[in-house]
Every structure is written in C-alpha cells, then in structure tokens.
Amino acid sequence: MDIVFSQVAWLAPLFPLTAFAVLTAMGRGLGKAGAIVATAASLLSFVLALLIAAERLGDSAEDYTGRIEWLRAGGVVLHAGYEVTNLTALMLVIVTLVALLVNVYSLSYMKDDERISVFFAYVALFTASMLGLVLADNLLTLYVCWELVGVCSFLLIGFWFRKPEARAAAKKAFVVTRIGDLGLLIAILLLYWNMPNHALDYTSLYNVFHSQSEALSDSLTTLIALLIFLGAVGKSGQFPLHVWLPDAMEGPTPISALIHAATMVAAGVYLVARTFDVFEASPNALTVVALVGAFTAIFAAAIGLAQNDIKRVLAYSTVSQLGYMMLALGSGAAAAAMFHLFTHAFFKALLFLAAGSVIHAVHTQDIREMGGLGRRMKLTAWTFGIGALALSGVPPLSGFWSKDAVLAAALEKSPWLFAVAVVTALFTALYMARLFFLVFTGSSRGEAVVYVHAKESPAAMTVPLVILAVLTVAAGFVWTPWNEWLPGWLAGSGAGEEEAGAGGWNGVVVAASVAASLLGLLLGWLVYGRKGAAVSAAAAKAPGLVRILERKFYIDELYDIAFVRPLAVLGRALHVFDEVVVDGAVRLVGRSVQAAGKLNTRLLSGQLQTYGLAALAGAVILIVAIAGRRFW
Amino acid sequence: MFNNVNIEFTGEFFAFFLLAVCAIVGAVLAINFAKVVHMAVSLAFTFVSLAGLYVLLQAEFVAFVQVLLYVGAVTILMIFGIMMTKHQSEGSETGRPLLETLAAIGCLCLFGILFYAIRSASFPVPTGELPADNTMAIGKLLYSSYAIPFELVSVLLTVAFIGAVALAKREPEGGNGEGAEPAAENKPAPLSGEEGKTP
C-alpha cells in the first residue's frame, strides 16, 4: 500500500507550530483572528492525522521512519526523526481530534478574554509539542517534546496568572512533573551509555530488548524501566506525584480537557506504551507499574467521592483512570491501556467540556451550589450524562469496552489487582452519579438569580460536546469480543498474534464490571438523586471518613510537612547565608575598591609638585633597588 | 670621606673653590629669599658664577653664551614675567611643611646617591688637549659635524618663538575674560629680543 501520507507526518506538528509562531509574532493585536488561525491549523493537523490513520488501517502498512541528523559532536551523532506506526497513528487521531474540539470550544469559551490570542498560541504550541512527542522516533526527540509539553502546561495552568491559586498551581505542576522528568532524563542517559552504538530510537530498543542480547543486565533494565516509569508517573499524575493534577484545574476549563484527555497526562501512558519493550524485559518493573496503577486508581477514586469542585472530581477521576491504564500496562496489556486511553480521551474531554459549559453558565465550580441545571441546559446535561455513563462503564458505551479490557488484563496478572480495579469501578460509578445528580437534577441550591440566568451555551461549545458524545458512544466498538483486530493492529504489522495483549473475554469480568458500575450508580442515586436527599448525607453518616477524603488523604499536607517546609527553612537559611556571607563578600569587594578609589583621589590631587616628589621618590627607590643589589 | 684628598692648592683650584661657593650661595639664597625678584637676582648670581667656572674649564665661548643667555635673557625674561604677574601672596611661602620636608629628604637622598657614585667612580687620566682658539674651533665644529643638529635647533627656536607668541597673545574679547588682565602690551618684546640673541 502506498504510504504517501505517513511520509509527510512531520507536517502534523508543524501546522500548530506555525500557528504558534504566527500568533506569537503578531502579538495580541490579532485577537479573534488568531484564534481562527490556530483552529484552522489544528483542523489541518486533524485531517492529516485521519488520512494517516486511514492509510495505516491497510493490512500491510509498513512503519515509516524519517530522520535527519540533528547534532554531530565528535563521533557522536544525534538524530531527530519521526516514526509512524499504528500506535502513533492512533495517538495522532486522538490528540488532533481533542485539540481541534478544544480549539472550537475555546472560540466561544474564551471569547471575552483579552489575551485570547496568547491562549490560542499556547494551545497550538501545546498541541504541536504533543504531536512531536507522539511522532518522535527516538527518546531524545521525545524528551525535548516532553519538556515542551511541561512548559506549555505550566503556561496554560497559570494562564490566569493574576489569580494567586493559578500561579501556585502552575508552579506546582511544573515542579512536581520535573521530578518525574528527571527520572526520564536519567533513564535516557543510562540508555545512551549502555545501548549499542548509543542508539536511542525505538527500533533499536526493540531489537535489543527482544533478542535477549546481554547488552544490558537485568537489574539495569529494571532500573531504566523504573526511571522511565517515574517520568510517566510525573506526567500522568500517578501516586505519589498526582498532587499537581487536581490543582491544574485552576487553568481555563478547555485546558483541563486538553491536559486530561489528550496531551499532558496521555504523554506518560504513551511513553510507557512506546517503550514497552523495556518494560517487557523486566517483570519486576511491570509489577511495580501495575501496583502503582492499581493503587492510584482506587486512591484517586476514593478522593473523588468527596470533592465538591466539579472539575476536581473530574480531575481525580482522570488520575484514577490513568491508574487503570498503568494497571493495564503493568499487566502486560499495552493494547488495553491504549484502548482505554483512546476511549477515555473522548469521554473525559466530553466531561470537561460539559463541565466548562456548566461553569460558563453558573460561574461557580462548587457542585453544592448547583442543582437542577438539567432543565436549563438539556444538551449539556445529556452529553454529560453520556460521558458519565461511559466513565462508569455502562454497556454498551465505550468506557465499558475499554474498562473490561483493562479488567481482563488485571485478572490475568493477579486476582487482587482485579478486585481493586472492580472496587475502583464501583467508586467511579458512585462519584459520577453523585456529580451528575447534584449538578443536573433536584432543585437549585445556589443563588436563584444565577439559576434563572443559566442557559445553554452557544453552538461553538455544544457542537464539540455532541461530537464527543457520539464518539463516546461509538469509540468502544473498535475492540469488542467480536471484533478483536485492534490489539494486533496496535502491536504493529510485524508482530504476531502472541503479542496481541490480553484479548480473551471473560464472563466473570464482564459480570463484575457491569455489576460494579450499576451498583455504584444505584448507590449514587439513592444517596444524591432521590428527592430530598441532602447534599451532605454521606458526611453526616461518616464524618471522619469524608473529612479524610475531602482532604485528599492529607497528601498535600504530608508533602508540605515532609518537603515544602524543610525546603523553605533551608531556603531561608540559604537566604540568610546569601545576605550575610555572599552579599557581604560582594559588598566587601565593592567597598574596598571604593576605599582604594578614595585614597587614590586624595593622592591624585592635581598638585604637580606632589607628583614630582613622587617621581623623585620613585627614582631614588629605583636607583637604590637596582644599584644597591651589589651590596646585599 | 676626604681622607684621600690630595688637592694641590693651585690658582685654578682656588678660583674653582671661590666660584663654586658663589654658585652654591647664590642657589641657596635663591631658595631662601622671600621676595621673588630677590630670588631671580640671586639665581643670576649663580649663573654668572657658572660662567666663570666655564672659563676655568677652557670653555670661553660657552661662558660667553651663558652670560648672554642665562643672565641676559632668561633671568630678564623671568623678571619681566614677575613684573607682569601679581605677587601679593608671597608671605605664605612656608605653608607646606610636609611637602618641604619630604622634598628635602628626597633631594638629600638623591645627592647622597650622586655623591657616592662620583666618589666611587674611577675617572681615567685625560688625554689630549683642548684647542687654544675655543670659539673658532666650536664654530668650525658647529658648521661641519653638527650642521644638521644646529639647523634643527634653529627650527626648534623658531617654533618655540611662534608658540610663545601664540600662547601669550591676548585672547579675543568675550572668549574668557574672567581673569584679571594685567598690562600685556609689552609682552612680545622680551620674547623677540630673546630670540635674537640665541644663536
């Protein structure tokens, strides 16, 4: 099959990058026109991604790699390149689609912001970096884009930098993800030193880690895998580096959708999936990944039960779902993880954009002040409901299929992980039900004026919702018990059936999954959905537990005590050191020079005779020194 | 220091001693006088003594020029300069004891060094005799071996003359007349007179 589009895949990140350059060059004066430019660029990228994906769907599509020499230092050559595989094609579609929808949505959502063109420039750069990350054919290029993604998330989370919370959140996101980035960097360096020919591209990785060649020892492999995973933990908000993700809600809502669905957090999962060869060579690392994923999943889901900010609930849900993906990866089912990433991208983007629509209407994020909005915003309510059901794993929505794939993989790995995952599914359904019922049903608990004025959002915001809702319903059918080509396709054309991940469908899994989600929804309806149910019903029954959950298991406080405070004390000590010792030394130097200068001005009085005297003294000393040597 | 002195008390030495004392006395007085004109005159006395020493050294032409130039021209020039400037602040000459002490120490050190060098140097016995007709010999020498330096010196004098005139010329009105303007009408006269005498 002809692979014409894959050859120009490098255009995909180039479109938004150009948009970014144009918007940055033109400055704020562009205003609305800039937004259109950025949206058009993302549309172009999306079309290209679709074409590539269509091309890849052909049976014998070869992986296409293009690379250029980037740096040559002595004998070391670093390449920058791109590689199109089925996995990247899928990611391209996800990223460009969500980016496009977010762009369209933001046209309306951000239209009153005076820095709208800056916003779109950031979004364009964000998209471009993510696409570059996806397309990169080696770890170094990936790392560059990886950091760019981090920078963009920093810029966008702190977009409303006049809000102190936004500033703090942006800083937190940046600093926390840096911890993970450092791990990735070390992993890349280790690979660089230990790989034959210093190769960092995925093909070489595949060859080295699949041939059981003794290039790298087992412990080194495990170390590298864990370090890569540390990077993924930082970016994908896994425990214990999850703390930045909920705070990232301070950014504009479309950005939350972008971060949570397509770009930032997907990068971590994608990284692990892309370097899965390394993980497969190290069972211990895989177990760690699975354990961290499972723990994160249930941990975040539990926190999500008690949050009152609509976006925070969704944020913890994202953390939890990312835990699922990691769990699937750790269970050796990369395909299941990517599938879940794929479906999750749609319904999480849908949920965030719908939440943004709600926030846009009532100007609050506190679900305790909402209620009854379903009657006012029918479209939003319906689409949000679809997203919530999909997230809860209700058949036949996409979330059901992908979650089942994950659960099946978990069961294969260990029954305990499976049990945790099922409980998480229950929690997921429960908090989504709580969220939906509190926001859209019942009567309004907020100010009446706000409620009366709440109305459906404009078309630019609802159209993406509808598109995403349709996709949410439909996306799951790419991998169903009767349609199992996806794992094989994802694993690549060259791979055989034995690599096709955990494909077996298990009646137990389906039953458990459906039961958990339905039970969760029922519980949610019982507690929050029935007429007259109190918002704080759960809090009244188990205050201690709810408090712990509301405080997010005191993780932030723990970090505060364990890291932030000591560092602050250290910082203050260093500050004092700086003021007294360093500045003191600097001042000493300055003062002494000043003093010398003053002395000099007094010497250089302009009096000729003084100068003459000095010259005479100099001459005498010189003569004595030169001629007098003979006598000593 | 003078233990190995074996000076024959000839007439030449006596004359030298006398003239040397005159010169030193003149110089010392020049430094110690309070009035500027007295200083100039006592320096002229030193210059005359030096001319006598030149005669003693069989340099009659140099002695003649010394009298003409130093006593006749330079000192007179200085006196003109003194006359053209005001000197009401002469009483306060002793205002800088530190500078004077240091200068005295420095000069004494220098003299000590020089004296030590002169004492420790061994001068060879002179050979040859100076020509009898000093002036003619110098004239011949100047116009033969030293023709080029001689011409250069005349150029130098011309330049100095023009430069002196240009410097001392009255500045155009309105340029800067803040200083007191002493009478300067007769100022070019000594300069040109001086120039005429030199060669």
Added chain:
Amino acid sequence: MTMLGSYLTLAAVLFCLGLYGVLTKRNAIIVLLSIELMLSAVNLNLVAFAKYGINASLRGQVFSLFTMTVAAAEAAVGIAVLISLYRRRATVNVDEFNELRR
C-alpha cells in the same frame, strides 16, 4: 679628589638645590628658574667632561650649547604659558593649578 670630581660634586649640589626649588616653591616663575638651574648643573657636567674626559674635545661644549638653546626655548614657552594661565586664573601659584585632577 680630582678636579673632575669636584666639578661633578658641585653640579650635583646645584642640581639638588634646583630640584628642591622645583618641588617646594609656590611661584611658578621660580619653579621655572629652578629648572634652569638644574639644566645649568647638567651643562656644568658636560663642560667639565669636555675638559677632563678621556678624550678632551669640544663635543661636550657643543652639546652644552644645544642644551642652553633648548633651555632658552623652554623658558620662553614656559613664561608664555604662565602668562596665559595668569590671565585665566589671576594667579601664578603652582598649588592652585590642579587642572590635572579634572
């Protein structure tokens, strides 16, 4: 001590006296005169060497003539500068000229 040594010592005395005058006298004209004195001391050396040097010749005398000429030129220009300065500053005191400082 030979006659040459005596002449040189005398020249050294005169030179140091002139130097002292240069360094301490306030009046710029006296400073100029002291410089002339120093030059004369050097001249005395030259002439003395002309007679008592290894080869007695007139070269030293010729050289002293040149020195005198230069000294005369220096005195003329020096006085001109002084008068010019006096016009501007109404003083000939060396310690009041501190243009070098500016």
